[in-house]
Amino acid sequence: MRPLKLVPDNTNIAFLKYRNVAMALSLLLIAGSIALCFIKGFNLGIDFVGGQQTRVTFTQHVDIPTLGERIQALGVGEATVQQVADTTEYSIRTPLPEGGEEAANKAASVIRAALIKNYPGAQVAGAQSVSGKVSEELFRNGAISLSLAMLAIALYIWVRFEWQFGIGALFALFHDVALTLGFFALTQLEFDLNIVAAVLTIIGYSLNDTIVVYDRIRENMRKYRKMEMEELLNLSINETLSRTVVTSLSIGIVLTVLLVLGPDVIFGFTAAMLLGIVIGTFSSVYVSAAILLWLKLRPDSFLPKEAAGPKGVEGAERVSFKDMP
The missing domain is CATH 3.30.70.3400 (Alpha-Beta Plaits)
Incomplete structure (x- = not known):
């Protein structure tokens, strides 16, 4: 029996062809989410208001x-x-x-x-x-934990890859967190410590997906040094697409069942997680990768300095994404 493949091996989708539309949509949603957070605020649970x-x-x-x-x-x-x-x-x-x-x-x-x-x-x-004192401490510690988690992640990626990757990952995480918070401001679902835990989980999931894509981008940058960056990024996203779809779909099915049949006490947590999976998958494809183009990431970024000059680049084979098998 042949295994089921949700994404064919020869998938060739030009995701970044629509990067400007996707980024415009993301910026619009981020601006709307921030506005909702300030205008409507959150329906803070007893954990935060006492x-x-x-x-x-x-x-x-x-x-x-x-x-x-x-x-x-x-x-x-x-x-x-x-x-x-x-x-x-x-x-x-x-x-x-x-x-x-x-x-x-x-x-x-x-x-x-x-x-x-x-x-x-x-x-x-x-x-x-x-008590009010305990709730104030919980709110402050929750905000600090989210901020430190995002900064530590960005620093890790910055050191492991290039500075463009660090900025791209940080913006993708900010995108995911902002949209999740905007959702709770819009729906006025109760925002308690369970939601903070959900947001931290979303950060971890989004980061994991982003790093998988970034690793493949770095690998292909070393392999195809003459390939245009947009084609190389599309190639990398397509090569990791099967893993992204299977992971997101499997988690999404479980969360959907919990959302419909699960107890009310975890309704907000499950809703936050399900939304985070959707926007995290979107950001790992259209946000974190597209930013690398705007930050002028070069195909020779991972080459030794002596090999990154004109001679080193000219000696590499020119490969087009369209010509890939």
């Missing part, structure tokens, strides 16, 4: 304003009620009461009793409390 969160599942959909008024009437502070996806589960956030753990437990008991009394059949999952 307070007390109660999750309750009703027997049917309830009126959110009415539920919020009933909770506030209990004297526990202003209540923020949000429906979890399109289910009968709701998240109720209230300020953390003064008085420590004892006061928090008392407020949680009051809310629980009121929910069971006013909504027969309601199931209260429990309450979670996070």
Whole structure:
């Protein structure tokens, strides 16, 4: 039985022919995402804003304003009620009461009793409390971890390859992170520590895919020193396309199943991961490779200086991507 090949061996797609359109789209999406982050902001979870969160599942959909008024009437502070996806589960956030753990437990008991009394059949999952100081530290540490991860990755690629590769990888990672954050600003899905973990995972996946393409580009630059850069980049992307498609598709199928059938508690994490796989695959083809052209990467960049002169280059065989078998 012949193995199934999603991408034929002789695939010859001129991806970079459309690099200007793809880059214009990427820049537009990045600008829109940044604007959404500043204008709409994020629906920060209790991990980042502090307070007390109660999750309750009703027997049917309830009126959110009415539920919020009933909770506030209990004297526990202003209540923020949000429906979890399109289910009968709701998240109720209230300020953390003064008085420590004892006061928090008392407020949680009051809310629980009121929910069971006013909504027969309601199931209260429990309450979670996070102090303002802890939430501030979590937000700061999450932002620092994302920034340091991206800078360390760019530095690693800079040292391993050429400076153009480092800039290309850093911009691709910024592209992926910006679009993911813009998605959460647009949809107002809850942004908590799970989403930070998802963004870090997206960075790792995108980097892995980008390095695979970069390794093949470097290998082909040493092999075809007279080939035009655009043709060489297209060749490298096509040679790694099978691996990219299989990896992205296999992960995407699993994430899609989790998104549809998985528990609500990981809905945001799964949505972030699935989006990250899509935009990470796009950026490794159209963003990280296209930037190398604009940064004037030369075919002789990896040759010793004495061999990179006119004689060294002229002695290499001219090969065209179109003539490749």
